[in-house]
Amino acid sequence: MAKKAVTIRDVARHAGVSVATASRALNDKAVVNPRTRDRILSVMAELGFTPSPAARRLSLGRTLTVGVVVSFLTRPQAAERLRGVDAVLTDSEFDLVIYNVETVQKRDHYLSTLGHSQRTDGLLVMSLPPSDEVGAALAGGPVPIVFIDVHTPSVDTVPRVIGDDIKGGKLAARHLLELGHRSIGFIGDSTEDPFGFTSSHDREIGLRSELAEAGVVIRPEWAGHGAHGRYEARDRARAMLAADDRPSAIFAASDTQAFGVIAAARELGIRIPDDLSVIGYDDIEAADYVGLTTVRQQLFESGRRGAEILLSEIQNRADEPPVARLSPELVIRATTAPSKEGRG
Amino acid sequence: MAKKAVTIRDVARHAGVSVATASRALNDKAVVNPRTRDRILSVMAELGFTPSPAARRLSLGRTLTVGVVVSFLTRPQAAERLRGVDAVLTDSEFDLVIYNVETVQKRDHYLSTLGHSQRTDGLLVMSLPPSDEVGAALAGGPVPIVFIDVHTPSVDTVPRVIGDDIKGGKLAARHLLELGHRSIGFIGDSTEDPFGFTSSHDREIGLRSELAEAGVVIRPEWAGHGAHGRYEARDRARAMLAADDRPSAIFAASDTQAFGVIAAARELGIRIPDDLSVIGYDDIEAADYVGLTTVRQQLFESGRRGAEILLSEIQNRADEPPVARLSPELVIRATTAPSKEGRG
DNA sequence: CGGTCTCATGTAACCGGTTCCACGGATTCG
DNA sequence: CGAATCCGTGGAACCGGTTACATGAGACCG
Numbered sequence: 052m053a054k055k056a057v058t059i060r061d062v063a064r065h066a067g068v069s070v071a072t073a074s075r076a077l078n079d080k081a082v083v084n085p086r087t088r089d090r091i092l093s094v095m096a097e098l099g100f101t102p103s104p105a106a107r108r109l110s111l112g113r114t115l116t117v118g119v120v121v122s123f124l125t126r127p128q129a130a131e132r133l134r135g136v137d138a139v140l141t142d143s144e145f146d147l148v149i150y151n152v153e154t155v156q157k158r159d160h161y162l163s164t165l166g167h168s169q170r171t172d173g174l175l176v177m178s179l180p181p182s183d184e185v186g187a188a189l190a191g192g193p194v195p196i197v198f199i200d201v202h203t204p205s206v207d208t209v210p211r212v213i214g215d216d217i218k219g220g221k222l223a224a225r226h227l228l229e230l231g232h233r234s235i236g237f238i239g240d241s242t243e244d245p246f247g248f249t250s251s252h253d254r255e256i257g258l259r260s261e262l263a264e265a266g267v268v269i270r271p272e273w274a275g276h277g278a279h280g281r282y283e284a285r286d287r288a289r290a291m292l293a294a295d296d297r298p299s300a301i302f303a304a305s306d307t308q309a310f311g312v313i314a315a316a317r318e319l320g321i322r323i324p325d326d327l328s329v330i331g332y333d334d335i336e337a338a339d340y341v342g343l344t345t346v347r348q349q350l351f352e353s354g355r356r357g358a359e360i361l362l363s364e365i366q367n368r369a370d371e372p373p374v375a376r377l378s379p380e381l382v383i384r385a386t387t388a389p390s391k392e393g394r395g
Numbered sequence: 396m397a398k399k400a401v402t403i404r405d406v407a408r409h410a411g412v413s414v415a416t417a418s419r420a421l422n423d424k425a426v427v428n429p430r431t432r433d434r435i436l437s438v439m440a441e442l443g444f445t446p447s448p449a450a451r452r453l454s455l456g457r458t459l460t461v462g463v464v465v466s467f468l469t470r471p472q473a474a475e476r477l478r479g480v481d482a483v484l485t486d487s488e489f490d491l492v493i494y495n496v497e498t499v500q501k502r503d504h505y506l507s508t509l510g511h512s513q514r515t516d517g518l519l520v521m522s523l524p525p526s527d528e529v530g531a532a533l534a535g536g537p538v539p540i541v542f543i544d545v546h547t548p549s550v551d552t553v554p555r556v557i558g559d560d561i562k563g564g565k566l567a568a569r570h571l572l573e574l575g576h577r578s579i580g581f582i583g584d585s586t587e588d589p590f591g592f593t594s595s596h597d598r599e600i601g602l603r604s605e606l607a608e609a610g611v612v613i614r615p616e617w618a619g620h621g622a623h624g625r626y627e628a629r630d631r632a633r634a635m636l637a638a639d640d641r642p643s644a645i646f647a648a649s650d651t652q653a654f655g656v657i658a659a660a661r662e663l664g665i666r667i668p669d670d671l672s673v674i675g676y677d678d679i680e681a682a683d684y685v686g687l688t689t690v691r692q693q694l695f696e697s698g699r700r701g702a703e704i705l706l707s708e709i710q711n712r713a714d715e716p717p718v719a720r721l722s723p724e725l726v727i728r729a730t731t732a733p734s735k736e737g738r739g
Numbered sequence: 740c741g742g743t744c745t746c747a748t749g750t751a752a753c754c755g756g757t758t759c760c761a762c763g764g765a766t767t768c769g
Numbered sequence: 770c771g772a773a774t775c776c777g778t779g780g781a782a783c784c785g786g787t788t789a790c791a792t793g794a795g796a797c798c799g
Contacts, residue, residue: 056513058785069749074787081788084747103513105458106785108449109754116492123474123481130467130474137467137495146514148460148492151481169400169447170490281684310684337681340625340654402755413779418757425758428777450755453784742798749792759782767774 057100066094077102117145117361118171120161120179122152128333128350132177132199135354143362145172152179159185166192173365175199175357180248190372195364199357202249210364210372212357216250219346219379220257223302223330226344226381228265231390232300232328235262236273236291238284238312239304251279251304254332258302273298284311292319292327299390300328306335306345313341313386324388334382342385349377401444410438421446461489461705462515464505466496466523472677472694476521476543479698487706489516496523503529510536517709519543519701524592534716539708543701546593554708554716556701560594563690563723564601567646567674570688570725572609575734576644576672579606580617580635582628582656583648595623595648598676602646617642628655636663636671643671643734650675650682650689657685657730668732678726686729693721 063073068091075081076091083091094100108115117140121129140147150165152158162185165174173195181189186205189196198211227235237258240251259269272294275287284303291297292315303309309331313323321327331338334347356375363369407417412435419425420435427435438444452459461484465473484491494509496502506525509518510533517539525533530549533540542555571579581602584595603613616638619631628647635641636659647653653675657667665671675682678691700719707713 056785059787060785070786071750071788072748075748078787082746087747099511101512103453103785105449105452105513106754107787109447109453109756110785110787112754114449123478133493134467134495134497137493141495146492147495148490149477149481151478151485151491153478167443168445169449336679337684340681341684400755403757404755414756415758415780416778419778422757426776431777447755450784451757453786454755454757456784740799743796744798745796746794747792748794750790752789753787755784757783759780761780762778763776765774765776768772769770 056103057098059100059102062091062095062098062100065098066091114170114172115144115146116148116171117173117175117358117365118148118150118165119175119177120150120152120158120165121175121177122158122179128335128348129177131350132354132357135351135356136175136358137354138351139355139358139362145362162189166194166196168194173197173361175361176201177354177357181205195361195368197357197361197364199353200250202253208372210360210369210374212353212360212375212377214250214348214353214377214379216253216379217257217260219332219348220254220259220302221261222257222379222381223254223332223346224258224261224265226330226383226387227300227302227328228262228267230300230328230387232298233267233390234273234298234300235267235269236275236298236301237269237304238275238288238291238301238308240279241276254302254304279305279307281307281311281314284308285315286311288312288315289318292316292321298327300330300387303329303331306331306333306338306343309343309345309386310337310341313343324386325391328387328390330387338382338384344384344387345382346379347382348379353377400447401442403444403446406435406439406442406444409442410435458514458516459488459490460492460515461517461519461702461709462492462494462509463519463521464494464496464502464509464523465519465521466502472679472692473521475694476698476701479695479700480519480702481698482695483699483702483706489706506530506533510538510540512538517541517705519705520545521698521701525549539705539712541701541705541708543697544594546597552716554704554713554718556697556704556719556721558594558692558697558721558723560597560723561601561604563676563692564598564603564646565605566601566723566725567598567676567690568602568605570674570727570731571644571646571672572606572611574644574672574731576642577611577734578617578642578644579611579613580619580642580645581613581648582619582632582635582645582652584623585620598646598648623649623651625651625655625658628652629658630655632656632659633662636660636665641671644731645671645673647673647675650677650679650687653687653689653730654681654685657687668730669735672731672734674731682726682728688728688731689726690723691726692723697721 059073060070063070073091075083076088123129150161158179162181166189176198178200180201180203183205190208198209239255277283277287301312303312309329312329316323316327331343331345334345338345360373403414403417407414417435419427420432467473494505502523506529520542522544524545524547527549534552542553583599621627621631645656647656653673656673660667660671675687675689678689682689704717
């Protein structure tokens with residue numbers, strides 16, 4: 052059954068040429084007489100020849116492979132980003148191999164090991180901030196790396212694609228202001244995040260700066276920082292909303308936390324959007340189902356751009372690390388409405 | 396800057412041994428004097444030697460790679476299944492390469508081409524039913540293949556992992572029966588699906604058979620078949636619920652469609668679960684956010700089992716294609732409640 | 740008509756591992 | 770004490786492509 056695979060030498064023999072010519076016909080790189088090339092190609096088809104990628108890689112000294120270091124678990128947007136990466140790679144000669152990260156150890160292991168191995172020609176790292184020393188080591192390594200959605204300062208010298216979280220925060224602020232809201236609350240991550248994530252913080256900065264321009268300041272008791280996660284956000288929102296004086300709108304730094312806010316409001320009998328407007332961030336799948344107004348990141352695009360940058364870095368490393376900055380956009384659904392304070 | 400990579404010959408020279416011995420020390424397969432092995436290993440560490448996977452693959456005649464043909468788009472469960480696959484492969488010597496499918500052409504291309512190429516040692520195909528001729532060709536091909544969540548008859552001779560949709564339908568039925576419901580509706584896919592998906596149909600069969608045992612029959616006007624998708628399901632549900640006589644519970648063949656049912660009920664002012672119980676299928680992420688009662692498939696487990704079967708097939712192809720059948724489980728949340736008909 | 744240039748092709752080395760086979764020395768056995 | 774066995778190691782072929790260099794035949798030129 053298992054016949055030996057057809058090699059390029061078999062092809063050469065059947066076509067009455069040398070392996071060199073057969074190889075040239077296969078890759079049509081060099082000059083080959085059109086008639087002999089056609090003959091060789093038809094012999095290849097006839098014998099069912101498929102070139103061995105392993106041999107090709109070895110002799111070329113390139114892996115023809117791009118690695119993606121990603122965590123499926125932590126954020127649900129990974130699949131969409133991967134689609135963007137795939138859209139670029141599918142038209143290239145590169146295979147896409149996945150290095151899934153479920154633990155911090157695994158992350159550091161991959162990050163410190165893949166940058167110096169001969170397993171890939173280039174690496175994409177998604178949403179996984181490296182520890183400081185690992186990050187520094189990566190920048191100068193032999194394997195080109197592009198970070199997507201990583202905001203830590205430790206990767207300042209590495210090519211990367213980042214969403215403009217500050218601008219996203221401003222978008223949310225403007226939307227609420229236009230609806231007439233002036234009493235605005237914020238629910239987000241703790242300011243000192245162990246992982247070094249800064250997106251929640253940046254979104255808050257954008258929010259505050261845009262509000263400040265309109266003369267609106269967030270009251271200290273309406274800024275709830277704490278652990279990420281729906282239930283934690285719900286608890287903070289409940290405390291905020293149960294007080295006598297409560298905000299008329301809340302910006303949550305992620306959709307997950309926005310769902311927590313909605314749950315708290317429901318428990319307290321506060322109607323959304325009539326009595327309280329809620330806006331999230333990310334536009335995860337569930338946001339559409341629930342009708343959550345939110346700020347959408349260009350997930351697919353971030354993967355696409357990352358892959359494009361990586362391919363160009365593989366071909367020819369730029370002196371200055373390229374940085375792509377993607378603009379978020381507002382998605383208005385059913386959880387925000389005009390303020391009833393009547394000041395707008 | 397870019398120094399030549401350290402090869403096993405460099406190691407051999409520095410350690411004063413032959414490449415054969417160095418290779419043996421690297422793989423500790425064959426007998427090597429412990430002292431020389433330690434010396435070789437320390438030289439490797441000192442020189443920063445990392446073996447070239449390409450060379451290894453070529454000389455071993457194995458790709459050390461497993462391919463996963465998957466569509467990120469069509470169903471959101473892919474990521475969870477991939478995690479299961481990864482959990483197995485991460486402890487193996489195999490890399491995981493992704494072949495993302497966005498079109499039917501792409502699907503057929505990959506399926507017909509990868510089974511005969513030397514790109515992978517084995518293939519996992521997720522939720523993508525092959526066309527009949529392609530499916531038949533795959534079964535006898537040189538590359539072992541395992542299908543996950545593919546129910547078409549054309550893959551009967553191929554190893555596979557399938558969820559027991561009939562049993563899932565029965566679980567849903569039993570839950571509704573235990574809550575006292577007797578007027579039960581169904582919203583699902585069209586019976587003649589162009590892709591050959593049969594899961595909706597199987598779930599309906601399970602539902603009906605369990606109901607039949609309790610003497611309950613679904614009225615023809617309460618069985619709504621049509622295109623998959625939330626809005627299509629909503630329209631069908633609206634027609635069903637707007638009638639004078641409406642069911643007290645609806646089983647939707649997917650969570651996506653269950654959300655459509657919920658939307659229709661909301662439009663009509665029908666309260667859930669007070670006036671109408673709704674149960675879905677799949678337990679997608681949004682189901683948890685919304686509190687949808689549903690039937691959960693073992694997604695992670697399906698990936699895990701598929702990968703395990705594949706690895707064993709790669710090592711040694713079984714005479715009988717192995718089949719793993721995974722049981723679904725009921726997840727009770729907030730969209731189902733006891734019937735008010737009072738018959739229970 | 741000899742020399743040079745071009746084009747098409749062949750020869751063989753090379754990529755960096757793995758492994759078959761051979762070999763020398765030490766150990767064991769009759 | 771000679772032969773058989775075993776252990777550890779080395780030499781070299783091999784996996785299947787790519788490509789630098791060589792070669793030979795025509796074309797073109799003065």
